[in-house]
Every structure is written in structure tokens, then in C-alpha cells.
Amino acid sequence: MNNSARNSAYTKSYNRKLITGIIHREPVSRAELARKTGLTRAAVSIIVDELISDGFVVEKGVAEAELGRKPVLLDINPESCYALGLNISRDKCSLGIVNLKGELKARKEIDLSSAADAGEALKIISEEIKRMHLETGTAPKKLLGLGISTPGPVDVFSGTIINPPNFDMWKNVNIVGELKKEFPCNILLENNSAALALAEKYYGLGKKFSNFILMVVDTGIGSGIVINDKLYRGFGGFGGEIGHTSINVNGDLCSCGNVGCLEVYASMPAVLKKAKRIEPGISSWNEIVDRAEAGDTRFLEIVEEEARYLSAGIVNVVNILEIEAVVLTGDIFYKHGIIMDSLSRYVNERAMTRKVHRVGLYASEIAKNADIIGAATIVIDDFIRLY
Amino acid sequence: MNNSARNSAYTKSYNRKLITGIIHREPVSRAELARKTGLTRAAVSIIVDELISDGFVVEKGVAEAELGRKPVLLDINPESCYALGLNISRDKCSLGIVNLKGELKARKEIDLSSAADAGEALKIISEEIKRMHLETGTAPKKLLGLGISTPGPVDVFSGTIINPPNFDMWKNVNIVGELKKEFPCNILLENNSAALALAEKYYGLGKKFSNFILMVVDTGIGSGIVINDKLYRGFGGFGGEIGHTSINVNGDLCSCGNVGCLEVYASMPAVLKKAKRIEPGISSWNEIVDRAEAGDTRFLEIVEEEARYLSAGIVNVVNILEIEAVVLTGDIFYKHGIIMDSLSRYVNERAMTRKVHRVGLYASEIAKNADIIGAATIVIDDFIRLY
DNA sequence: TTTACTTTGTTAAATAAATTGACAAATAAA
DNA sequence: TTTATTTGTCAATTTATTTAACAAAGTAAA
Structure with a gap:
């Protein structure tokens, strides 16, 4: 095109x-x-x-x-048409309807625990889509399409989920192709982080920035890259793997095959491992932040180190892509004030572009229902995006 | 536009x-x-x-x-119009004429040692441009324009050389503006590595690839990024600083303000420092390669380590941008066979996209007169590039 | 209040590009 | 020699924006 x-x-x-x-x-x-x-x-x-x-x-x-x-x-006219959003993640599957202004009109959690394989899961999802249509009275002719987001790599061109981590049921499933048989409308698939980046672009901080990345820091570290108001996917659709850029050439092997990946140092499991050495009972980033906020310097150090690692990954991206801003979401979002200043300081001390312009560091502005809104924004973006 | x-x-x-x-x-x-x-x-x-x-x-x-x-x-019709190319580097200044097929029609080294400041240097350059026009009989109406390339950061929009390393005379000189007073034609400025990437795209390996980077490894490590057949510059024109991406978050401070930069580990001065510990008399990468080729395992190890460091930087870029190929030039070009296999192995063992497609590693195909051809290609690209 | 001036938004004719559909030219195979 | 196929051109048509004039709606100053 x-x-x-x-x-x-x-x-x-x-x-x-x-x-x-x-x-x-x-x-x-x-x-x-x-x-x-x-x-x-x-x-x-x-x-x-x-x-x-x-x-x-x-x-x-x-x-x-x-x-x-x-x-x-x-x-x-926000009600002139609607976008369906479907977010499939490790532990849940959510469906919703979003209008052109990014407002959630309906949402529902879909229970897929009874599904033995992807085929059965798709049947359940199809039923729920039909029901939501009926219940909300959204006429099919007003439907912009269905956006689907999942973790891990996806083939956006064919609409196939490639290899979601710990999530074998959906492996190599052409979800777009299957659902199109039932719903002959515009159906698009994107990686979860990419979808969140689009949501941020249209309805969050991205309004102010044409070039930014959205980083999701939780079990893994994902990212969506927006360049010139467009999602950047790489030429085959597999770019943006910031979690698997190395910040230590002599570091430990990562499951991806690379060494010293950002994920090895800064993902939530990695941070929790360190925190448990101090207090074995700790089981979440929130607890670390709460203790740090209460003045426990041992946990403040962990937060500071997290900032240092994350910023190393961010500076690398900034020096390559020269983006304007980084938007954070995921587990790291919790009481983000505690980490933002350090992050911003590290990045703006080290990025090459610091003499020309600052890199803005922000927490996501659309944390609530971001999963559905992100998925739905995939088709809204397709409706508006220039080519 | x-x-x-x-x-x-x-x-x-x-x-x-x-x-x-x-x-x-x-x-x-x-x-x-x-x-x-x-x-x-x-x-x-x-x-x-x-x-x-x-x-x-x-x-x-x-x-x-x-x-x-x-x-x-x-x-x-290669002779239907010509592009002037001007390459300004630390130790020399070269001018040449290139036709539409990337063939060098004339070249001349310009001696700027007598110039006290940029103004005087520009006078000398202007004279040489006029003389070259006369001597080659290139009618002004056939002139596509003048492309200028220099090391270090440039402002491509205003045509200003920002801050060339060890090269103070040209600091903050709006060379495009000044030369346009004398020559009212299309004059464009780019960073040296970016210009080489363009030359590679039109007249070298880039013909086969729409997404690749050209890496120049010598005193520093520069790069030009080509995405979708277009030079990627970042939104302000300062992207592509691969030499200043970090491969070690705990590494030494680099002059750029970041820590553990690729340049700190893999630039020629860095490698030479290691080589001199083995044999103090060594003064060039060529000597290292010659000794390694002759079977000296101590130098083979240095070459291997160079491959490991460079590949770390390359993998980071690949995982972010998902490019198809990396083209190498600069001092590292000498007998590149010795390092290419290791580089290719490291990169393709570690890049996320290895399951989808290999990343090609190549030596530049237009090493000869690449400085002039690169500079001239800036205006040829402007003539052909889609927008 | 009247007049002059500005800005917004609409209209019909003009312009400029590619498309459509027909056709001649050139060539190989039947 | 005839038929089928592909290349390249031409005139008429279509479809977009532009041009240029004008009406509508408003402000400011005489």
C-alpha cells in the first residue's frame, strides 16, 4: 500500500x-x-x-x-461507530466495546478454563462477542472492527499468534483467520505492548508526542514503539524487543538466547529475587515500593537499582531512535513517583540527545481498562492512520 | 511535506x-x-x-x-546530471563529481591547512568547486546539487555542523547556508555514516535490503540506519548513535556521558590499547589482523573479542529495529573475512528474530571513493526518495 | 448607524492527474 | 497465414483539488 x-x-x-x-x-x-x-x-x-x-x-x-x-x-461523533477489543493474556481473557473517543462502553471477562484447545476457546469467544453485540445493541453496521492483543510475538500480517510465553494453547493459532469466518469484519492482531502504545498515542500522553515508546514492566519487559505517529514494527513485525536488548555483554544467559538482557536484570521476577534475599516473605513489587516509601533503605536501594537498569535499556533505545518520551506501565506503575525521578535523572544524564532536548519519562495515563482500550485502538488506528 | x-x-x-x-x-x-x-x-x-x-x-x-x-x-541516462560530493573529515577535505549511476567522474583533495577559520576554508572550497565545474565541463544546469558529509552530529534541517569531534573549526557552522550564497542549488548536509549508508543503499549491498544499518568502525563507531529504503534520522536528526549504546551497565564512563558504550570496547583506539599490552609497537588494526592471520592466537583472541563486543551492539539494534542486514566499513574493513564469520555467528545465535530470518553481515561493497560517493548520494537520494 | 474590513464557508468553473477502453505494433506458436 | 499474446499509445472519461468569486457572519472605527 x-x-x-x-x-x-x-x-x-x-x-x-x-x-x-x-x-x-x-x-x-x-x-x-x-x-x-x-x-x-x-x-x-x-x-x-x-x-x-x-x-x-x-x-x-x-x-x-x-x-x-x-x-x-x-x-x-464518538457514538458513530464502535471498536471491539479482545485481550488474551496468560491468566485471563477480556472483551469490551470502545467508542471513537476511547471510552469503554462495556467489558466482560471471559472464562476459558473449560476450553481444551484453541478451537473450543474460539467458540466461547465468538459466543461472547455475539452476546455483547446483542446486549449493548451495537448494530453490526456501526462496527469498525475487532482488535486483538496478546503477549509475545505475533504475525500481524497473517493474524497469527506465534509463541506466547507459558501459554501453549494459542501457539501458532491464526486467530484472525478463524474469527473472520464467524465475523466478516476488520479483525487485527497486535502484540500487547504495541496495542498499549496505540492506546497511549490516541488517548493518553501520546497525544503530545509523535515519537515515544511505551514500556510494560512486569513478568517480562515489553515495548511498543511509536515513530512519526505510527507504530514501528520492524520489517517483519518482530521489532521492539527492548526487553531482550543486552545491558551487559558479560551477563547471564537469557531464555531468548542473548546474554545480559534487560529482562534478566529489571523484570519483576528478577527484582523479587533480590528482595527475597532481604525479606523472604516478599512477593510483589508493590511490597518493595511500600517498604521503600516507608524509609527502608535496603528496599530504596532496590528501587534505585531498578531505575539504573531500566534507564540503561532506555538510553540505548533513545540513542538509536531519538525518541521524545518514554511511557511506563505494568507492575512498575504502582506508586511510580518513587522511581520516576531517578529514571529521568539517569536517562537525561546519559542520553546523547540531552544537549538538544530532554527525554520525558512518564507513567501511563490510561492504566484503567488499558487492556481492552489498547486492543480496540488497533482498529481505531487502522481507521485513522495515514499511509 | x-x-x-x-x-x-x-x-x-x-x-x-x-x-x-x-x-x-x-x-x-x-x-x-x-x-x-x-x-x-x-x-x-x-x-x-x-x-x-x-x-x-x-x-x-x-x-x-x-x-x-x-x-x-x-x-x-547516467550523464544526464551530476552530483557534487564534499567530504570533510578530521584530516582531509575531498571534493568530487558523481554521476547518476554512482560513478566517480572527478575527485580532488582540498588542502585547508592554510585556513584560519571556517570562513576562509569555505572560500577555498568554493574556489575548488568552481574550478572543478570548469575543468570537467559540467554545465550548471545539469547539476543535481551538492551533498556534504562530516563526522559527528549535524543539523540536517538547517544544514549546520554541530560539534565534530576534535575538529573545532567547523563547530556550529551553517555550511549549507554559507555555500548557498555562492551556489544557489540544492545543498544538503548529512553525517558521514548516514551518507555512507545511502551510498550503500543505492550502489552497494543496500540494493538487496530495504532495512539495514551501515556501521563505520574506526576511531569511533558510527552508523547510518536505513528503514523502508529511507534514512532514519530520529525526529530531530540525531538518532542512530549506535556507538554510544551501552553494552555494559557497569562499564566505564564514556566521553558522551553514558557508561559502557560500544565505542569504549570496540573502537579502534580501544582495541589498540589491548594489543599494545601484548606488543607495544603495534599501531593499527591492520597489524593486529595480520598477526592473527599468521596464526598468533593472542591476536586471534583480540579479533574474536572484537567480534563479541560488536555483535552485542548489533544484536541490540537488531532486536529493536528488526533489520535484515549489517554492512561494515571503516578500519574494520581490512581483511574482513577474519571477523565476519564470528560476527555472523554471535549475532545469529542471539538475535530474537533468528527463528524468523537470519541477519546478514557483510563488508561494504563500495569502499573505494566511498567518502565522495556517499556525500554525492545525499542529493541523488533527495532526487529519487519517496515521501 | 453606517461603513470598512476580516474571516468563514460555499459554489461553479477550471485544472490536472490517472483510468478506461479501444487499437495498432510486434512477436511467437499453431 | 492465422491466432493469440504482449507492448505501447491515444482520446475520452473520471475524479480529485484548485481557482476565483461571493455570500454570510462578525468586529471596529468613523
């Missing part, structure tokens, strides 16, 4: 997406759209009229102006 | 570049162009006719075909 020739159909589709995306970010007038895009007001009018008659956009009052006729504001 | 609206001018320009680029890679017929681009044969004909009447393209015999009318092959 991206490297083939241009024609008037492409032009129309591109400009329509461009305008939809700008309105989706925040309400604007036609005149402002013309200024932002470089299109003439006439062209903008034509496209906006179409978007209005398709229901995606609505006129919404007028804005103030110093001089001249007041501009009519255009806004996304 | 890239994120603004599309119109017919864009469409035309894009399709023209698309077709020019395909012909530039290898001779093709109009029909084949239509198949490759998705344009109709009619549209291809119109664009090709323009390219021919502009002189960029020529018809060049016919190709064999199983059936039907034989296709007329189209080829780039």
Missing part, C-alpha cells in the same frame, strides 16, 4: 484520513483544517460534508474569534 | 520519483513498470515520456520475452 503508486483514490482516502485524524485529536473548524493540512477551504468543505453525512463528524457550536465570522467547530 | 495533504501535484511528483527510482535500480520496460507500481500502462507511458524528454531516461534496446511484442528497456 505504502510503496505503490498514487492516484485520485489514494489522494481522497489520504486527505479524508488526515482530516478525520485532526478532528479526532480535538475539535477544529474547517478553516483551521485548511490551514493545518494545506488544502483549500473548498476541498476541506467537500471532505467534511462527506464525513458529516457518513455520521463520523458533527458540527458542535462555534468558537471565539478576534475578528470576522466565527468558525464552526467540528467534532468526532 | 510528508504529513500534509495530497493533491495532483503530489501524485505526479510521487509517481515520477517512484518510476525514476525503479529504473535507477535496474533497466525495466514500461509494461513491467506498470505491473510493479500498479499504475496503468497509459499513465506509465506519460511519465516515462516526460523523463525521456527531460533526459533522465533513455530507451536501451529490447528484452527477450516468451510471447508477444518484446518490451523496450528503459535505463537511467
Whole structure:
């Protein structure tokens, strides 16, 4: 799509997406759209009229102006269509409906414990999707599509779950292909971290940044990379494995085959191992943070060391990609204030770009229901993203 | 340019570049162009006719075909226009003319030792450019532009040399702005490694790869990243600093402010330091390689360790960007056979993507005159690159 | 209050690109 | 020689934006 020739159909589709995306970010007038895009007001009018008659956009009052006729504001009609989001993780499976503004309209946990294999699991999921459609009264014609997110590597082109860690049932399952037989709509699969990055881009901190990474720090360390407002996947869809970049060439072997991986040092199991040497009963990052916050220097040191390790991985990414910001989520999100300052200090002391611009370090702004919203955003992104 | 609206001018320009680029890679017929681009044969004909009447393209015999009318092959007319390349490095300054096929038509070393400051140096350079124009008889109207490459960080948008290492004369000099006063043509500045990556892309191994990095290993370790056939620069133009990614979070401080940088372990000065402990008289990588090749295991170990360090940096890049290949140049190029196998083994044992596809490790294919050809390719790329 | 000036948004005609569909040219196989 | 196939061109058509004029809606100053 991206490297083939241009024609008037492409032009129309591109400009329509461009305008939809700008309105989706925040309400604007036609005149402002013309200024932002470089299109003439006439062209903008034509496209906006179409978007209005398709229901995606609505006129919404007028804005103030110093001089001249007041501009009519255009806004996304959030209820014009819905996206289904399905998040499959190790221990649970969640389904939900999200509108164009990223608001959760319904969610449900699906129990797959009775399913012996992926086929049976897919049957249960299909039933739940149908039920949710009925219960929420979401007409099929208003459906943008279904976004699916899972941990581990996925083949986004074929829609196949490759090899989810500790999660054999879904291994090599072409989940998109299977579900399309039942639901002939736009179905897309992404890695969990990539989906969260998209959610952050459209509905969180990513609004401010065109180039950032979202890091998920829990059992493993995953990431989604956004470059130029687009998800970066690598040429085969397997990029962004920041958890398996090495921060120590002489370090221990990682399960991935590399040595000294960031995950070996900074994932939650790795940190817990250290904490248990101090207090064997400790079983979560939250407990470590609570003790550190209470003033226990032994645990404060663990938090500080976590910051040092994570920042080493982050600086490597920053020096390669020159991103503007890093957004953190996962277990590390808990009382993140305690680690953020150290992280920010380490990164901005060491990144090459520090002379030109700071790298922002933030906690995710959409922690609640991020799993479903992330999955649903995969199809919302497909609707708006430029190509 | 890239994120603004599309119109017919864009469409035309894009399709023209698309077709020019395909012909530039290898001779093709109009029909084949239509198949490759998705344009109709009619549209291809119109664009090709323009390219021919502009002189960029020529018809060049016919190709064999199983059936039907034989296709007329189209080829780039290499002499239809020229690119000037200027490479400024620590110890020398080189100027040259390169045609559209990447062939060097003239080159000259410029002596800047008499210049007290950048202003005087620019005067000398301007004179040499004029002289080269006269001597080679290259009419100004055939000039595609001037590409400039220098080590260290550059601001490609303003055309300013930021802070070349050990090279104070050029610090913060807006070389593009200054030279444009004298030569009102397309003048572009890039980092040295980025320019070499472009040369490799158009005239070397990059023809086979759309996603690769070019690594220059000598006094420092620089790199140029090519993603989707385009140079990746980061959002401010300061990305790709692979030499300053850390391979040891507990390593020594680097001059850049980071710790355990790849450069600290694998740059030529770092390796030489180790070699001198064995044999104080050694003063170059070439000598190390020669002794290793002769069977001296102490030096073989140094070469092997160099491979291990370099591969650690490479694997990190591969796991983040999922590139297809790494092309090496710089001092490390000398008798590269001795290090390539180890490098390839280390990388493909450790990269996450090894289950999906191998990462190719190669020595540069355009070592000769690469400095000038790289610089000139900056403007050739600007002529052909899609946006 | 009137007038001048600005800005927004719409309209019809003009323009510029690729597409459509027909066709001639060139070639190999039947 | 005929048929089938592929290449390349041409004129008419289609589809997008642009151009340029204008009406609508508002502010500010005379």
C-alpha cells in the first residue's frame, strides 16, 4: 500500500484520513483544517460534508474569534461507530466495546478454563462477542472492527499468534483467520505492548508526542514503539524487543538466547529475587515500593537499582531512535513517583540527545481498562492512520 | 511535506520519483513498470515520456520475452546530471563529481591547512568547486546539487555542523547556508555514516535490503540506519548513535556521558590499547589482523573479542529495529573475512528474530571513493526518495 | 448607524492527474 | 497465414483539488 503508486483514490482516502485524524485529536473548524493540512477551504468543505453525512463528524457550536465570522467547530461523533477489543493474556481473557473517543462502553471477562484447545476457546469467544453485540445493541453496521492483543510475538500480517510465553494453547493459532469466518469484519492482531502504545498515542500522553515508546514492566519487559505517529514494527513485525536488548555483554544467559538482557536484570521476577534475599516473605513489587516509601533503605536501594537498569535499556533505545518520551506501565506503575525521578535523572544524564532536548519519562495515563482500550485502538488506528 | 495533504501535484511528483527510482535500480520496460507500481500502462507511458524528454531516461534496446511484442528497456541516462560530493573529515577535505549511476567522474583533495577559520576554508572550497565545474565541463544546469558529509552530529534541517569531534573549526557552522550564497542549488548536509549508508543503499549491498544499518568502525563507531529504503534520522536528526549504546551497565564512563558504550570496547583506539599490552609497537588494526592471520592466537583472541563486543551492539539494534542486514566499513574493513564469520555467528545465535530470518553481515561493497560517493548520494537520494 | 474590513464557508468553473477502453505494433506458436 | 499474446499509445472519461468569486457572519472605527 505504502510503496505503490498514487492516484485520485489514494489522494481522497489520504486527505479524508488526515482530516478525520485532526478532528479526532480535538475539535477544529474547517478553516483551521485548511490551514493545518494545506488544502483549500473548498476541498476541506467537500471532505467534511462527506464525513458529516457518513455520521463520523458533527458540527458542535462555534468558537471565539478576534475578528470576522466565527468558525464552526467540528467534532468526532464518538457514538458513530464502535471498536471491539479482545485481550488474551496468560491468566485471563477480556472483551469490551470502545467508542471513537476511547471510552469503554462495556467489558466482560471471559472464562476459558473449560476450553481444551484453541478451537473450543474460539467458540466461547465468538459466543461472547455475539452476546455483547446483542446486549449493548451495537448494530453490526456501526462496527469498525475487532482488535486483538496478546503477549509475545505475533504475525500481524497473517493474524497469527506465534509463541506466547507459558501459554501453549494459542501457539501458532491464526486467530484472525478463524474469527473472520464467524465475523466478516476488520479483525487485527497486535502484540500487547504495541496495542498499549496505540492506546497511549490516541488517548493518553501520546497525544503530545509523535515519537515515544511505551514500556510494560512486569513478568517480562515489553515495548511498543511509536515513530512519526505510527507504530514501528520492524520489517517483519518482530521489532521492539527492548526487553531482550543486552545491558551487559558479560551477563547471564537469557531464555531468548542473548546474554545480559534487560529482562534478566529489571523484570519483576528478577527484582523479587533480590528482595527475597532481604525479606523472604516478599512477593510483589508493590511490597518493595511500600517498604521503600516507608524509609527502608535496603528496599530504596532496590528501587534505585531498578531505575539504573531500566534507564540503561532506555538510553540505548533513545540513542538509536531519538525518541521524545518514554511511557511506563505494568507492575512498575504502582506508586511510580518513587522511581520516576531517578529514571529521568539517569536517562537525561546519559542520553546523547540531552544537549538538544530532554527525554520525558512518564507513567501511563490510561492504566484503567488499558487492556481492552489498547486492543480496540488497533482498529481505531487502522481507521485513522495515514499511509 | 510528508504529513500534509495530497493533491495532483503530489501524485505526479510521487509517481515520477517512484518510476525514476525503479529504473535507477535496474533497466525495466514500461509494461513491467506498470505491473510493479500498479499504475496503468497509459499513465506509465506519460511519465516515462516526460523523463525521456527531460533526459533522465533513455530507451536501451529490447528484452527477450516468451510471447508477444518484446518490451523496450528503459535505463537511467547516467550523464544526464551530476552530483557534487564534499567530504570533510578530521584530516582531509575531498571534493568530487558523481554521476547518476554512482560513478566517480572527478575527485580532488582540498588542502585547508592554510585556513584560519571556517570562513576562509569555505572560500577555498568554493574556489575548488568552481574550478572543478570548469575543468570537467559540467554545465550548471545539469547539476543535481551538492551533498556534504562530516563526522559527528549535524543539523540536517538547517544544514549546520554541530560539534565534530576534535575538529573545532567547523563547530556550529551553517555550511549549507554559507555555500548557498555562492551556489544557489540544492545543498544538503548529512553525517558521514548516514551518507555512507545511502551510498550503500543505492550502489552497494543496500540494493538487496530495504532495512539495514551501515556501521563505520574506526576511531569511533558510527552508523547510518536505513528503514523502508529511507534514512532514519530520529525526529530531530540525531538518532542512530549506535556507538554510544551501552553494552555494559557497569562499564566505564564514556566521553558522551553514558557508561559502557560500544565505542569504549570496540573502537579502534580501544582495541589498540589491548594489543599494545601484548606488543607495544603495534599501531593499527591492520597489524593486529595480520598477526592473527599468521596464526598468533593472542591476536586471534583480540579479533574474536572484537567480534563479541560488536555483535552485542548489533544484536541490540537488531532486536529493536528488526533489520535484515549489517554492512561494515571503516578500519574494520581490512581483511574482513577474519571477523565476519564470528560476527555472523554471535549475532545469529542471539538475535530474537533468528527463528524468523537470519541477519546478514557483510563488508561494504563500495569502499573505494566511498567518502565522495556517499556525500554525492545525499542529493541523488533527495532526487529519487519517496515521501 | 453606517461603513470598512476580516474571516468563514460555499459554489461553479477550471485544472490536472490517472483510468478506461479501444487499437495498432510486434512477436511467437499453431 | 492465422491466432493469440504482449507492448505501447491515444482520446475520452473520471475524479480529485484548485481557482476565483461571493455570500454570510462578525468586529471596529468613523
